[in-house]
Amino acid sequence: MNFSNWLGLWALIMPLAVILYYFFRKKYTDQRVSTVMFWEETMKEIRASPYLKKLQHHLLFYLQLAALFLCVVALMGPFLKSETLVGNEFIFIVDTSATMLAGSPSQFELQRENMMKLVEQAGGKPVTIMTTGANPQLLIREEQDTDNLVKAIEQLDVEYESEEMPKALLFAESLARDESTVIHVFTDSLDRKLLAGKTGFAYVVHGQDRPISNAAIRQFGLAESDDGLRAIVQIANTGSEKVEGEVIVSSTEGSEIRQRIELDAGAEIIMPFEGLTDAKLWSAELQVDDDYKEDNKISTYVQQTVDQVYVDASLQELVSNGFESLGMETIAVESTVIGQQSKAMIVTNQTALLDHPTPILLFGRNDESAVEVSGTIESSSHELFTYAPLDKVYVSQLYPAFKGFETIASIEGQPFIQVSPRGDIVVLTDIEMTDWPLSPSFPLFLWSAALRLSENAEFLGVFEPNEHRAVSLVSAGGEWEIFKNGTYSHSYHEGQGAFVAPSKPGVYDIVGDEKSKTLIVRLSNEEKTLTAGKSYAIGEAASKETTVRYSVVPWVVFAILLLLFAEWEVYRRGIITR
Amino acid sequence: MTLELPTGWIRHLNRFSIATKAKIRGHHKGSHRSARFGSSLDFSDFREYHVGDDVRHIDWNVYARTEKVYIKRFLDEQEMRVHLLLDDSKSMADKWLYAKQMAFSLGIMVLSHDDRLTMSIGSSETTPFRKKGKSQRKVFEYFMAGLPNPVAKSFARHANLYAAKDSTVLFILSDGLEPLEEWQYLFRQASRYSHDIRFLQLSVENERTPMFLGDVRLIDLETEEPLNVTMGAQTVEAYARRRELHQKGLESLCAKYGIRLEQLHIEDGIQHGLFKQLARNKWIE
Numbered sequence: 001m002n003f004s005n006w007l008g009l010w011a012l013i014m015p016l017a018v019i020l021y022y023f024f025r026k027k028y029t030d031q032r033v034s035t036v037m038f039w040e041e042t043m044k045e046i047r048a049s050p051y052l053k054k055l056q057h058h059l060l061f062y063l064q065l066a067a068l069f070l071c072v073v074a075l076m077g078p079f080l081k082s083e084t085l086v087g088n089e090f091i092f093i094v095d096t097s098a099t100m101l102a103g104s105p106s107q108f109e110l111q112r113e114n115m116m117k118l119v120e121q122a123g124g125k126p127v128t129i130m131t132t133g134a135n136p137q138l139l140i141r142e143e144q145d146t147d148n149l150v151k152a153i154e155q156l157d158v159e160y161e162s163e164e165m166p167k168a169l170l171f172a173e174s175l176a177r178d179e180s181t182v183i184h185v186f187t188d189s190l191d192r193k194l195l196a197g198k199t200g201f202a203y204v205v206h207g208q209d210r211p212i213s214n215a216a217i218r219q220f221g222l223a224e225s226d227d228g229l230r231a232i233v234q235i236a237n238t239g240s241e242k243v244e245g246e247v248i249v250s251s252t253e254g255s256e257i258r259q260r261i262e263l264d265a266g267a268e269i270i271m272p273f274e275g276l277t278d279a280k281l282w283s284a285e286l287q288v289d290d291d292y293k294e295d296n297k298i299s300t301y302v303q304q305t306v307d308q309v310y311v312d313a314s315l316q317e318l319v320s321n322g323f324e325s326l327g328m329e330t331i332a333v334e335s336t337v338i339g340q341q342s343k344a345m346i347v348t349n350q351t352a353l354l355d356h357p358t359p360i361l362l363f364g365r366n367d368e369s370a371v372e373v374s375g376t377i378e379s380s381s382h383e384l385f386t387y388a389p390l391d392k393v394y395v396s397q398l399y400p401a402f403k404g405f406e407t408i409a410s411i412e413g414q415p416f417i418q419v420s421p422r423g424d425i426v427v428l429t430d431i432e433m434t435d436w437p438l439s440p441s442f443p444l445f446l447w448s449a450a451l452r453l454s455e456n457a458e459f460l461g462v463f464e465p466n467e468h469r470a471v472s473l474v475s476a477g478g479e480w481e482i483f484k485n486g487t488y489s490h491s492y493h494e495g496q497g498a499f500v501a502p503s504k505p506g507v508y509d510i511v512g513d514e515k516s517k518t519l520i521v522r523l524s525n526e527e528k529t530l531t532a533g534k535s536y537a538i539g540e541a542a543s544k545e546t547t548v549r550y551s552v553v554p555w556v557v558f559a560i561l562l563l564l565f566a567e568w569e570v571y572r573r574g575i576i577t578r
Numbered sequence: 579m580t581l582e583l584p585t586g587w588i589r590h591l592n593r594f595s596i597a598t599k600a601k602i603r604g605h606h607k608g609s610h611r612s613a614r615f616g617s618s619l620d621f622s623d624f625r626e627y628h629v630g631d632d633v634r635h636i637d638w639n640v641y642a643r644t645e646k647v648y649i650k651r652f653l654d655e656q657e658m659r660v661h662l663l664l665d666d667s668k669s670m671a672d673k674w675l676y677a678k679q680m681a682f683s684l685g686i687m688v689l690s691h692d693d694r695l696t697m698s699i700g701s702s703e704t705t706p707f708r709k710k711g712k713s714q715r716k717v718f719e720y721f722m723a724g725l726p727n728p729v730a731k732s733f734a735r736h737a738n739l740y741a742a743k744d745s746t747v748l749f750i751l752s753d754g755l756e757p758l759e760e761w762q763y764l765f766r767q768a769s770r771y772s773h774d775i776r777f778l779q780l781s782v783e784n785e786r787t788p789m790f791l792g793d794v795r796l797i798d799l800e801t802e803e804p805l806n807v808t809m810g811a812q813t814v815e816a817y818a819r820r821r822e823l824h825q826k827g828l829e830s831l832c833a834k835y836g837i838r839l840e841q842l843h844i845e846d847g848i849q850h851g852l853f854k855q856l857a858r859n860k861w862i863e
Contacts, residue, residue: 029793030794030795031795032799033798035799036803037755038824040813
């Protein structure tokens with residue numbers, strides 16, 4: 001304990017005065033008399049007593065003295081010193097990536113405690129808390145109230161996505177006010193190089209240097225071969241100890257293959273699993289005893305690739321250009337042989353190919369002739385048009401429609417774009433008959449069509465945690481409910497920005513209007529490697545105050561009050577018993 | 579003998595007797611001559627005629643039968659009853675010896691004249707002394723010697739007056755240091771028991787003019803009540819004023835109940851008090 005105001009010592013006069021008063025109190029000699037009837041009391045004192053003998057028993061005196069000494073102490077302004085953080089303002093960058101969950105207790109919990117401690121030490125200076133990720137989030141800005149900060153820290157949770165630390169650092173720097181700002185980074189490891197060129201602010205990196213054992217499934221791939229489905233699991237042990245365990249590859253239908261593994265430190269193996277049953281959704285699980293469980297399970301979906309498209313050579317070049325602009329491998333095939341292709345979707349005008357097993361995008365009809373048409377295009381709310389509105393497209397001629405096909409766009413009542421029951425897409429016009437290829441919606445339409453035709457309708461895709469991605473989700477209700485393991489987690493509303501994948505890795509079902517799709521959230525490979533990093537500080541904040549003072553005066557005043565009450569009580573009882 | 583009286587004191591006392599103008603009560607023989615005579619009075623006994631006796635008192639019937647001259651005696655001449663009420667409150671501690679001496683002297687005087695003496699000590703449990711005649715003087719002496727020191731906390735309110743019933747003369751020996759209301763209570767009670775009450779108020783020098791110095795914690799002997807007093811001309815003056823007020827009140831109370839008050843200063847000694855003050859006031863003769 002320290003005192004801020006030593007001048008307050010002058011108040012010692014008060015207790016000294018009381019002592020003097022007691023010392024120089026009149027010393028009365030006892031005299032027994034026949035009666036005191038005729039005497040007048042000179043001084044109404046509580047009790048006249050020879051001072052030294054009575055002092056020892058004089059509770060009132062001690063209470064008075066104690067109260068007065070406390071008064072003196074209070075006047076001297078006592079305070080408790082506590083280490084405080086260097087700097088006038090603090091920005092906490094909290095790494096919320098999945099790797100923070102490693103260890104027991106997890107690094108995230110350790111850093112949370114660390115933050116709590118630092119917040120206490122901040123001593124009322126403004127603290128900003130932000131999280132990392134592709135989109136760094138600002139949790140609380142320049143907050144000075146410790147309670148609010150503690151609340152915010154308690155609410156922090158791991159978001160699983162990669163930390164993208166450079167982004168977070170830039171964001172933090174944009175928030176910093178001046179050179180006295182100190183940026184605290186709470187992470188597992190942060191390369192010094194990232195901070196190498198930075199000046200202006202002080203950085204404190206809180207890393208972790210515990211040895212952490214980790215074995216991870218790096219990759220899990222499925223491929224269809226002639227003998228059926230085969231899987232490949234890539235497992236790496238990045239820890240420093242040998243791990244033993246079991247790899248389980250299982251499907252949702254219930255089939256399961258187990259295989260024991262032993263991995264030396266730093267080793268990496270690729271394990272093939274042959275002859276899997278015909279199921280779509282598979283997951284591989286590594287059952288080992290390591291410190292980081294999040295990367296021990298991975299799911300995958302058997303799917304066709306979308307990167308190839310066969311385009312009928314007789315079609316206008318704009319079509320193949322359109323696909324090329326989407327980055328797809330466009331293969332021009334002669335009209336006569338295009339029917340032999342079976343690996344990827346086919347774009348053609350041959351009506352006969354609609355029976356072909358591969359998905360077909362039909363542009364025009366080679367068995368009918370087009371008729372003149374005029375008017376605006378009316379399109380339904382089909383998912384093909386989610387990103388490709390047909391507002392300002394002009395079409396001069398249309399081919400006759402297919403019967404029994406679903407019309408998703410029409411001109412003056414005549415079908416323009418149809419979808420076959422099997423899912424093939426039919427555009428009832430030639431590229432030459434429209435100015436659509438000039439519109440920006442054309443490649444988007446091609447992309448949507450390619451996606452729709454190539455993808456499995458039951459699978460939405462593989463996402464990274466919190467990944468923002470445009471997906472073609474269209475339903476009448478406009479709401480898609482996302483379930484994990486059959487329990488509802490949240491909803492995605494169409495038209496409210498891009499689709500954001502859930503943060504926790506795993507298999508999700510997304511349900512809207514009786515349609516159900518599967519979506520897989522997977523950790524990025526970056527999050528499967530644990531790196532230990534030291535804590536360090538770079539730069540020095542332009543601030544000198546390194547301690548924070550907690551005044552003790554309120555407590556002292558409280559004690560004085562209590563003493564006064566006690567004194568009063570003692571005095572009162574003294575009067576009563578006399 | 580713990581009363582520290584001079585030798586030959588009792589012989590000296592025999593020459594005195596309690597003087598009273600009150601009508602002497604009692605049905606038994608005494609040695610007091612009556613100032614009056616008459617047929618209305620009851621017959622008591624006969625006595626041989628001696629020269630100097632009033633011839634009118636001769637019982638001629640007896641003379642006729644016995645040819646001896648006898649004097650017929652009347653009740654008027656009969657015994658006197660004296661009661662001594664002694665204050666035994668603690669404040670009497672420094673006056674106790676004097677009080678005992680005075681009580682003893684008065685008691686011996688009474689007994690020497692064949693009169694009845696009763697004596698009670700405050701309200702104490704001590705059985706009151708109740709004897710008559712010269713032969714009881716020794717008993718009385720022992721009684722006085724055996725008196726305990728004063729311990730009572732008060733006197734006037736609780737004084738035991740029962741033994742004073744029908745007493746001719748009632749002596750109250752006290753220092754009078756109690757509130758006037760208490761005294762009024764005692765006087766009212768006493769006036770029912772006797773018509774001739776004499777209050778002997780004892781005091782010591784220190785009470786009349788206190789000689790304390792400095793800061794004194796005065797403790798009341800009876801109530802143990804402490805009182806802090808810083809002595810000075812002013813406080814002593816205030817004390818004297820209040821004491822005088824009390825004395826005046828006491829005197830007026832005595833006047834009201836027909837009680838004769840005599841202040842005795844212990845320092846003057848028992849001889850002065852008894853033979854000068856009391857004799858001068860015709861309390862004894």
